[in-house]
């Protein structure tokens with residue numbers, strides 16, 4: 001109390017701390033710069049027979065005997081019993097959430113179902129990693145849920161089709177579709193591990209196998225000539241055995257994941273916008289969305305790869321025989337080599353404009369200068385796009401229009 005006490009009254013004088021002159025000059029506007037780095041570390045492992053009860057790999061992270069397992073319904077119908085037996089024999093209490101995963105249900109309500117399951121189980125924040133088993137859709141939904149529940153709980157990816165093995169399991173992106181846009185809500189959130197077991201591919205239908213091949217062909221054409229030669233020589237074997245041979249298939253998966261890791265690891269948060277892995281993803285996103293659900297993602301990517309090869313040939317960077325090799329390989333694995341979207345130059349131009357925005361104002365268009373080597377372009381013209389669309393239609397027999405390069 002300040003002032004004197006007289007007859008029960010106080011005469012209060014305001015508290016006026018003495019402020020040193022220097023502080024008075026500084027005033028009250030302050031800035032605190034906070035800088036922190038988050039270490040990211042996760043293992044991507046090629047494994048054999050992950051659900052053999054003698055195989056401890058899947059449980060190497062986490063230290064309790066409970067797990068929430070989120071699984072694609074089709075995978076559950078094919079492998080559910082075996083997976084349940086695995087957990088039973090390893091004395092793990094597995095709460096199983098089965099989701100019917102497809103692009104049309106890759107949405108926030110489905111991610112919230114996973115959040116509810118995490119809450120219902122009362123999952124420990126660090127020691128009980130969620131295990132996600134399925135294709136790219138299931139992994140993206142479950143990974144997104146793991147990233148937002150309690151601001152992040154650990155999760156493990158078990159990809160079960162080719163697209164998920166060579167692509168969706170490699171990077172740190174999660175997400176769900178919303179506002180009619182693909183992956184409009186999502187996060188960069190690393191799993192603690194991904195286990196790649198190609199035995200699952202035995203039951204994947206031919207179209208979805210080809211869908212995954214779209215991403216492998218993309219990587220091979222833009223980055224890895226030896227991978228291209230390998231799949232070019234053995235596409236028949238790979239497709240006929242559904243990646244079950246013990247020599248070529250593991251090597252194709254190894255080279256594909258290796259190439260993706262080399263590109264993604266130094267640029268996990270996509271601060272560098274010139275990305276060779278964006279090859280095949282410059283025109284295809286808009287064509288794919290316009291054609292939904294007609295085209296699968298890997299099919300649209302394949303079409304973009306072929307179209308971009310023609311653009312590169314027009315610039316004199318790729319031999320015509322290489323363009324034909326790409327087209328023939330796509331045909332052999334069952335990928336489409338023509339679609340009306342790639343004959344619609346207005347659509348392609350809009351797609352490139354959208355992609356340019358996504359790449360912060362520059363086209364940053366990866367084009368092959370030979371099979372396995374890339375260059376970035378920022379000056380593609382509508383005239384080039386028109387000629388390439390005509391050439392693609394001509395080469396795939398979709399039109400008779402002859403367009404000289």
Ligand SMILES: NC(=O)c1ccc[n+]([C@@H]2O[C@H](COP(=O)([O-])OP(=O)(O)OC[C@H]3O[C@@H](n4cnc5c(N)ncnc54)[C@H](O)[C@@H]3O)[C@@H](O)[C@H]2O)c1
Pocket residue numbers: 072073074075078101102103106134135136137138140160161163164167168169170171172173174175183200201202203204205208211297
């Ligand atoms: N996060 C990433 O970095 C990343 C990368 C690539 C793709 N994606 C996303 O992945 C999604 C596409 O993935 P997708 O092509 O795997 O689609 P998907 O998950 O819908 O799977 C396709 C079909 O394969 C079935 N399937 C999965 N495993 C199977 C098996 N072993 N046997 C039989 N059927 C099986 C599924 O039930 C489904 O019907 C897209 O939403 C895309 O955005 C994400």
